[in-house]
Structure formats: structure tokens, C-alpha cells
Amino acid sequence: MSFRVLLVRLFIAEKPSLGRAIAAGLPKPQKNEQGYIRCGNGDIVTWCIGHLLEQVEPDAYDDRYKKWNIADLPIIPEQWKLRPRSAASKQLSVIRQLFKQKPKLINAGDPDREGQLLVDEVIDYLKATKAQKQATQRLLISDLNLPAVKRALTQMRSNQDFIPLSVSALARSRADWLYGMNMSRAYTLLGQKAGYQGVLSVGRVQTPVLGLVVRRDEEIENFIPKDYFTLHALIPYQDAQHQFDIRARWKPSEAIKPWQDEEGRVLLRKLVENVANRIKGQPAKVVDAEQKQTKQAPPLPYSLSALQIDAARRFQMSAQDVLNICQSLYEKHKLITYPRSDSRYLPKEHFAQASSVCQAISHNANGLSSAVQGADLNLKSKAWNDSKVDAHHAIIPTPKQSSSRALSGQEEKIYQMIARQYVMQFYPSAVYAESKLEFDIAGGCFIAKGRVLIVEGWKVLMSASKSQDSDQSDPVPALQTGQQLVCREGEIKDRKTEPPQHFTEATILKAMTGIARFVADKNLKKILRDTDGLGTEATRAGILDTLFKRQLLLRQGKNILSSPAGRGLINALPMESTYPDMTAHWEHQLQAMAEKQQPYAPFMHALEQQIANLMQQVKTSGVPESLRSLPKVDKPAFKRKRSFAKKSTPSKASTTKGRSKKSG
Numbered sequence: 001m002s003f004r005v006l007l008v009r010l011f012i013a014e015k016p017s018l019g020r021a022i023a024a025g026l027p028k029p030q031k032n033e034q035g036y037i038r039c040g041n042g043d044i045v046t047w048c049i050g051h052l053l054e055q056v057e058p059d060a061y062d063d064r065y066k067k068w069n070i071a072d073l074p075i076i077p078e079q080w081k082l083r084p085r086s087a088a089s090k091q092l093s094v095i096r097q098l099f100k101q102k103p104k105l106i107n108a109g110d111p112d113r114e115g116q117l118l119v120d121e122v123i124d125y126l127k128a129t130k131a132q133k134q135a136t137q138r139l140l141i142s143d144l145n146l147p148a149v150k151r152a153l154t155q156m157r158s159n160q161d162f163i164p165l166s167v168s169a170l171a172r173s174r175a176d177w178l179y180g181m182n183m184s185r186a187y188t189l190l191g192q193k194a195g196y197q198g199v200l201s202v203g204r205v206q207t208p209v210l211g212l213v214v215r216r217d218e219e220i221e222n223f224i225p226k227d228y229f230t231l232h233a234l235i236p237y238q239d240a241q242h243q244f245d246i247r248a249r250w251k252p253s254e255a256i257k258p259w260q261d262e263e264g265r266v267l268l269r270k271l272v273e274n275v276a277n278r279i280k281g282q283p284a285k286v287v288d289a290e291q292k293q294t295k296q297a298p299p300l301p302y303s304l305s306a307l308q309i310d311a312a313r314r315f316q317m318s319a320q321d322v323l324n325i326c327q328s329l330y331e332k333h334k335l336i337t338y339p340r341s342d343s344r345y346l347p348k349e350h351f352a353q354a355s356s357v358c359q360a361i362s363h364n365a366n367g368l369s370s371a372v373q374g375a376d377l378n379l380k381s382k383a384w385n386d387s388k389v390d391a392h393h394a395i396i397p398t399p400k401q402s403s404s405r406a407l408s409g410q411e412e413k414i415y416q417m418i419a420r421q422y423v424m425q426f427y428p429s430a431v432y433a434e435s436k437l438e439f440d441i442a443g444g445c446f447i448a449k450g451r452v453l454i455v456e457g458w459k460v461l462m463s464a465s466k467s468q469d470s471d472q473s474d475p476v477p478a479l480q481t482g483q484q485l486v487c488r489e490g491e492i493k494d495r496k497t498e499p500p501q502h503f504t505e506a507t508i509l510k511a512m513t514g515i516a517r518f519v520a521d522k523n524l525k526k527i528l529r530d531t532d533g534l535g536t537e538a539t540r541a542g543i544l545d546t547l548f549k550r551q552l553l554l555r556q557g558k559n560i561l562s563s564p565a566g567r568g569l570i571n572a573l574p575m576e577s578t579y580p581d582m583t584a585h586w587e588h589q590l591q592a593m594a595e596k597q598q599p600y601a602p603f604m605h606a607l608e609q610q611i612a613n614l615m616q617q618v619k620t621s622g623v624p625e626s627l628r629s630l631p632k633v634d635k636p637a638f639k640r641k642r643s644f645a646k647k648s649t650p651s652k653a654s655t656t657k658g659r660s661k662k663s664g
Contacts (some may be wrong), residue, residue, distance in 0.1 A: 145399065237477055345394055
């Protein structure tokens, strides 16, 4: 008689809260041990505490790197090393002991690129056998409530399916180390030669973001306003109920181009005055008329960046604050799904939960009770689309009903935003009546456009003032081609060109997600439109936070400004380091790696060559002029991590964050 031996399953979660949620979905009785939970069927659930491992410092590869020296650059490891994070070594020992039982492994990292690598690197570091790795499964959880966890436990996949995702994250991590470590040392040392004692940190994401702000600030400072002039034909109109002026804007002909700027604005007032005099009292003949109804679908549920942008606009919250609040709503309260999501779509199977999710919203957010009552749960917006959902989906409320009013004021605001956006999916489209009239007046072309909201649909859930502001326009009646009115007069308005606005928390996040328009290389614009933009959902808040902490960016009220050090650094760096083009190229290759279309080795080889070339430029070009006038710094921006760091040596901790999710 033969017996089948069942292996103990070892679930390795990303963090304790996720581990406890997984254990709750497994058989009881359960026993809480130090660093893990033993379940009734023998399964064991343990967890990481974020990254348990981190990249070693350069001096771990060679002792001479303790002292920063331009002659030693570039630093390129031949064999990459990881070390346990000091705060996580105890938990790593727990997992090591559990490994000795030769269990069947379950990767239960968060459902993103970093979450995949975070657990895979522990499995590698503890020398799992090839057979163990091939048998490892992947558990994807985006909702910590029990029904969702139990459902996920029945839908596990082979971890091998996700290895390319892990390789992509590994390449990104090593590339960030190589670029950040070498460039930060190089430019900090150049700054020292110029008398600046602070750390000038450089990163492949943080530096292009800093570049955006520096160039915007300089554009504002160097801006010279120009006068320009607009002209509207005022055409009286009366119907059975109303009397008003149709305002038709002048569309200059090709002959006017010499007196227009690149934006089409007319710069010569006399010319506008001549046209105004010519049309006064003249027939206004309709040469083209268009009336149509257009529909505006409800906005999709939130991704993290979309939520951060809206929260910054409405509540002046920082990106980091929004992320922290979301983590609390997800882990502590279990009221929302996984928050570090770049997706705005939902799997079709989620549609079946609509009723229970809406009931929870009505219970948890009193202000949305009437919105839930007015929802048509038979409606299905375009948000439910399996083809646009991979490891994780949009951020939505869970079906959990909060047992008490335990949310803080800030948490309540963010929960209501997420919940309202979800409820909108069950409201019809807003409908507009749009009109366009083109007039010929004394040989000139004048165009009037109107847009009126006739069916509110989902917009009934928006604040009245916001809806009215966006839906108002000048009245434009439905006229017929050939109909003739009379132009009473031309209305000239004197205008001045205005400088661009300083970046705010909302607009810098929007720029990072829509970075394509800031890219110099046209071939890369499409890449950035198709990918995630500059940085990822998990890193954008941390990148901004890092730039503020390193005193390269400053806050002035709502505005985000570059500091003198930030400006000096950007003007010292090669242009390719300060624009998003390089990062776009990286992200394109990393995404291709995740999709099995790009190998790891050529990407890393090309990067090493690029860094070697950059270091050669630093060695031969001397101290940039922009670093010679930086203000003095009383102390380094960051404390030293290690007691043996020499006083003359800038803190290594200030160049990179090792294995943190906030790299960039």
C-alpha cells in the first residue's frame, strides 16, 4: 500500500497584515507563533516586512569605496550582492527555519512588479531548490476581506508565469543602483570642489522630475508678456422666449499669419480694429450649422495616481499623504482594495459584487446613501474589461461594512472619493446638446460654439458648482445654413500672454503620468503614452518626498519650486539626464522584459556602457559653472548610516535607498 505525502504549504506574504488575512482564509484551529501562523491543516503563513533584503553599499564590493573618489567611478559590481536589512534580519531567520521543512512555497507578495520580486528574492536568497521553485505558486490578493481571500486561494497560478515580472523588477532595481550611486557620487564630488557641502543626489526618475520643475521655474522667470487681441462679432438674436447676443469668435485667414504668434494669437491691434469696423452693421450669413448630442461616460474608477491628483486638487493633500491614507484604508480598515494600482479597470467577475459593495458604501459613507439609492445596478460601464486587468485592478471599496465610525477625517474624505467614483459606474452618461455656427461677415469667418448639459446622468453626483463651471457656455441657437442675421458690432478685448503656472502637487503628478508631452524624442512619446509615465504608482509619492527631503524642491504655499541646489544640479548635468527620454526608454525595455519580449543581459550591458561614458564626461569636463554659486550648507542633508563612515566622506545613505520601493 502506498501513501501520498502532502507537503506543508508555506505562504510568504509581503507584510504581516496580508499574512493575517491569508491565515484567516485557511483552516482552523490556528496557532500564532513568533513571525508566522500555523493553520489547522498544517499550512504555515509567514511574511516579509517590506523588503527583507537590500542592495549592499559599494564598500561591500571593495573597501576602497568607503571614501568617495571620482577616480574610482564607475562602480559596477561583477556579482551582485544582497544583504538582510538590519530591521528585518530576525524575520528572515524565521523564514529560514521554516524553509528547512522543505515546504511547498506560495509567493503572496503584493500584486505588482515589486511585490513579485520582494518574495522571489527571499526564495532565491534562501537557496530554494529548482524543484521547489518550479512548484511554487502565486497568490494574488487585492482585497483583504475574508470572502475575497478565500476566492483568491482557489485561483492560484504557477509562480513561473510571473518570473518575467520579477526579472523586470530586478533589472529596474539594479539599474537604479548603478545610475543613482555613480551619478550621485560624481556630482556630489563636483559640488564639493565648488565649495558645496550638501549631497547632490541623482536618480533616473527623480532627476527628470526635478528637471521639469527647474525648466518651468526658469520659463516663468524669463517670461516676457506680449499683447494680443481677440475679436468677437456680436450678433443680436431673438426667439419666442429669449433675446441675446450670439458671440462669434473671429477666425483669421491665412493672410493674417504674419501678424500672429505660434499660438495663432493676433498681435497687431490696428488690424483687429480694421476688421471690427468692417463688420459693424453688416449681414451675418450662416454658412455652416451643426447641432448634435454628445454623451460623456462616467469617469473610470481610480488608479492611485488619478486619486492622488484629484485629492491634491480638492483637499491639497500630498501624494504621500494620500498613499498613507490608502494603505490604512486597505490594511487597517479593509474598506478598499489594493491601493498601489495603476489600473482603472475591473474584472468582469467583480460585477457580481456590485450590490454588496454599494450596500457597504451606503453604510460606511452617510453622504453617499442617496447616490447609492439612485444607482442602477443593471448598468455596466466600460470599467468592467478583463482585457485591461492583469495582476491588479482599479481601487474600489470592498463589501465590508465598517463596525464603527473609526475613520479619521482624512480617511473619510479619501474613502468617499473612491466610493463616489465607483457608484458613478451605475449611472447613465451625461448628455450634451452641442451647437456650432459659422458666419460669413464682410468676407471674414466667425465661429460660435455652444454646449448645454441636457441630461445630468452621473454628473448629479458631482458638486453643483463643479458641474456648472464646466457645463456653461454662451448660448448658440439652432439656425439653418443660409439664414441671415446682422452683426451689431465687433467686440475687441486687449489681452496679455501669461507665463505658465508653477507646478503644484496635482499638476506635477499629472505631468508624471502624462509625461509624453515633455519628451524631446518624438519616437519615445508613444512609448510613454502606452506605459505608466514617469515612475510607477508605487514610487511617485516617494520620489517627490525624496526631492523635498533632499532640499532640491521646496514648497511655497500650493506651489512646488526648485531650490538653488536643485537648479544648480539640473544645469550641471548632461541634458539627457534631466529629460524623461532616458527613463521612457528604460521603462519601455522593462515592460518588454515583463512581457518576455526583452532579455535582461543586453539591457544591463547597454546601461553599464552608458554609465561608463557619463563618468568619463565627468572626469574630463571639470566643475560646472552652475555649481560654483550654490548656497552653503551647514550640515549634510542626511545622517550617516554607519559609524565607520569617514567625516570627509558624504553619507552613502543619501545616494540610494537600497531595496526600497521608493527608488528613483
